[in-house]
Amino acid sequence: MIVRMENLSKRFGEFVAVDNVSLDIPERSFFALLGPSGCGKTTLLRMIGGFEHPSRGRLSIDGEDMTGVPPNRRPVNMVFQSYAVFPHMSVRRNIAYGLEVTGVNRAEIGPRVEEAISMVRLDGMADRRPDQLSGGQRQRVALARALVKRPKLLLLDEPLSALDKKLREEMQLELRRLQQEVGITFVIVTHDQEEALGMASDIAVMEKGRILQIAPPRDLYEHPKKRFVAEFIGASNLFECDVLSGEGNRARVRAAELGEVDVERADESTRDGILMIRPEKLRLDMRGSIPVEGEVLIDVTVDQIAYYGDLSFVYLHTDSGRRLTCSRYNINRVGEADPPSGHRCKLGIHPDDLLLVGE
Amino acid sequence: MRERAGVLDYGRQWWVRLWLLCVFIFLYAPIVILVAFSFNDSKRNIVWRGFTLDYYGKAIANSPLIEAFTNSLVIALISTAISTVIGALVALGLWRFRFPGRAVLEGLNALPIVIPEICMGIALLVFFNRIGWPNDLFWPLNLGPIIIGHIAFSFPFVAIVVRARLEGFDRSLEEASKDLGASEWQTFVRITVPYMKPGLVAGALLAMTLSLDDFVITFFTSGPETLTFPVKVYSMVRFGATPEVNAASTVLIAITLILTVVAMRLQKPEKAA
Numbered sequence: 001m002i003v004r005m006e007n008l009s010k011r012f013g014e015f016v017a018v019d020n021v022s023l024d025i026p027e028r029s030f031f032a033l034l035g036p037s038g039c040g041k042t043t044l045l046r047m048i049g050g051f052e053h054p055s056r057g058r059l060s061i062d063g064e065d066m067t068g069v070p071p072n073r074r075p076v077n078m079v080f081q082s083y084a085v086f087p088h089m090s091v092r093r094n095i096a097y098g099l100e101v102t103g104v105n106r107a108e109i110g111p112r113v114e115e116a117i118s119m120v121r122l123d124g125m126a127d128r129r130p131d132q133l134s135g136g137q138r139q140r141v142a143l144a145r146a147l148v149k150r151p152k153l154l155l156l157d158e159p160l161s162a163l164d165k166k167l168r169e170e171m172q173l174e175l176r177r178l179q180q181e182v183g184i185t186f187v188i189v190t191h192d193q194e195e196a197l198g199m200a201s202d203i204a205v206m207e208k209g210r211i212l213q214i215a216p217p218r219d220l221y222e223h224p225k226k227r228f229v230a231e232f233i234g235a236s237n238l239f240e241c242d243v244l245s246g247e248g249n250r251a252r253v254r255a256a257e258l259g260e261v262d263v264e265r266a267d268e269s270t271r272d273g274i275l276m277i278r279p280e281k282l283r284l285d286m287r288g289s290i291p292v293e294g295e296v297l298i299d300v301t302v303d304q305i306a307y308y309g310d311l312s313f314v315y316l317h318t319d320s321g322r323r324l325t326c327s328r329y330n331i332n333r334v335g336e337a338d339p340p341s342g343h344r345c346k347l348g349i350h351p352d353d354l355l356l357v358g359e
Numbered sequence: 360m361r362e363r364a365g366v367l368d369y370g371r372q373w374w375v376r377l378w379l380l381c382v383f384i385f386l387y388a389p390i391v392i393l394v395a396f397s398f399n400d401s402k403r404n405i406v407w408r409g410f411t412l413d414y415y416g417k418a419i420a421n422s423p424l425i426e427a428f429t430n431s432l433v434i435a436l437i438s439t440a441i442s443t444v445i446g447a448l449v450a451l452g453l454w455r456f457r458f459p460g461r462a463v464l465e466g467l468n469a470l471p472i473v474i475p476e477i478c479m480g481i482a483l484l485v486f487f488n489r490i491g492w493p494n495d496l497f498w499p500l501n502l503g504p505i506i507i508g509h510i511a512f513s514f515p516f517v518a519i520v521v522r523a524r525l526e527g528f529d530r531s532l533e534e535a536s537k538d539l540g541a542s543e544w545q546t547f548v549r550i551t552v553p554y555m556k557p558g559l560v561a562g563a564l565l566a567m568t569l570s571l572d573d574f575v576i577t578f579f580t581s582g583p584e585t586l587t588f589p590v591k592v593y594s595m596v597r598f599g600a601t602p603e604v605n606a607a608s609t610v611l612i613a614i615t616l617i618l619t620v621v622a623m624r625l626q627k628p629e630k631a632a
Binding site for chain 2: 078
């Protein structure tokens with residue numbers, strides 16, 4: 001474990017930013033701290049960097065206790081949200097800065113800086129000043145400046161939030177390439193679930209200073225333990241239910257619209273909770289065809305359609321007034337048209353796709 | 360056809376232009392005349408008698424005047440250096456730290472700017488008498504009271520200029536520097552000071568011009584041995600304004616003007632980084 005946190009808390013006056021967090025970050029992972037703004041993810045990152053001191057608990061990096069160790073003595077470097085590229089220095093001077101101030105041999109600085117410049121693909125820009133660079137290029141400078149120090153851990157605070165959509169997707173791939181190339185641990189803070197799902201090897205979802213679940217992206221999406229996680233990551237449909245019995249990761253529940261069904265529960269300790277199903281797992285049956293084996297069919301009315309090109313979102317309500325969202329891929333160029341609003345049809349739900357999540 | 364001026368296009372209406380001209384004449388005609396008559400070949404400053412540089416020569420040969428001028432320069436240089444340091448530290452302290460009484464201190468800092476100069480002059484006079492500051496020191500130590508007085512009224516200006524500059528400083532630059540391995544001191548010298556520099560230079564030039572042409576406070580703190588240029592010119596004028604005074608004043612105007620232009624240039628906001 002490259003980072004180990006034990007019962008870490010941070011208070012700002014009355015406000016508890018980080019609440020008793022214990023977390024291990026495995027070596028060479030691309031670890032994402034994901035959560036809404038104000039959930040404490042940035043505070044957690046800043047504690048790893050040494051910019052905030054924990055109010056309680058212990059933090060160690062690579063086995064060494066970091067209590068009282070200032071940022072300049074930690075084997076960690078950070079890419080700031082504003083990039084914090086030094087405006088009065090050229091790209092090359094910016095990247096060399098961290099080596100110069102720590103007294104690295106002059107003969108060694110030159111080649112290492114050049115190597116870092118080509119690693120982030122800024123060749124030919126070395127003599128430019130930050131105000132002559134685009135946002136994406138400035139971010140590359142910040143990355144090179146941190147990586148040239150060969151840290152054990154690279155911290156990234158919302159690194160893509162200031163870039164436009166296209167560039168953001170490009171940088172996501174770029175960051176993953178860099179992480180694999182340099183082989184060190186990246187810890188990234190983000191509020192964008194797509195970003196976390198697309199880049200990270202492990203994600204910790206945070207809410208109100210606590211960590212709700214730590215899992216690889218696929219697990220997190222397919223097997224959320226808590227309602228907050230289910231709703232924060234991707235879209236979800238919810239049904240209130242009564243838990244009748246439970247054993248291991250299976251539970252028998254009763255829901256008004258669905259009757260009695262056997263479903264999965266990701267958290268074995270979930271005694272009562274709510275049933276969740278992802279929009280793409282709902283089958284909209286417009287012609288009233290034969291039900292799929294084991295499927296529960298319910299009557300629904302179409303409210304609205306949102307067409308996004310590759311897929312459409314169909315907003316529905318059941319006869320009891322529950323609102324649901326169903327997504328459909330528009331696979332055929334000349335295919336079935338989306339149903340008009342007010343259209344009544346059947347909705348197929350397979351119990352295997354249902355999940356019992358804790359409140 | 361002649362284009363009609365828009366309603367809000369004041370710059371193109373003749374009466375606005377005329378008014379502007381009057382304002383400029385009112386403001387600058389005396390100065391233009393002062394400069395022009397420094398080249399006048401006449402003992403009196405009334406009739407134009409032809410061009411000469413004689414009075415510049417006379418001004419240079421006038422050793423008490425040159426002595427006063429030297430005093431002014433020495434005072435300006437020393438007080439500028441010290442008030443720049445104090446002002447920068449005040450600005451940094453107010454910008455960086457939160458502490459009880461910060462707002463009060465910020466208000467107090469502006470006090471020497473708003474307080475009438477005459478009051479400050481008298482206050483300093485009384486102060487130096489009260490503490491028994493020795494007035495029989497050798498040059499340049501005898502300039503002490505004047506230098507102290509000048510520092511007292513010019514460092515708040517430096518503080519305000521530097522503070523304004525620091526408002527735009529991204530604190531994460533300092534954090535990034537420490538993150539990259541720099542100590543507090545390295546960060547201050549290599550990141551914070553370069554950022555403050557335009558503010559420091561502008562503040563210093565402002566302090567310098569203020570010191571060079573200060574009359575009121577200097578008048579109260581100077582002795583017979585320690586006349587500054589403005590005070591000396593004042594005493595010369597009492598015996599009639601000769602073109603010599605004009606020449607000396609022209610030199611002072613030129614110096615002040617150059618410093619002001621440089622200060623304004625440096626204060627121009629830089630392109631967003």
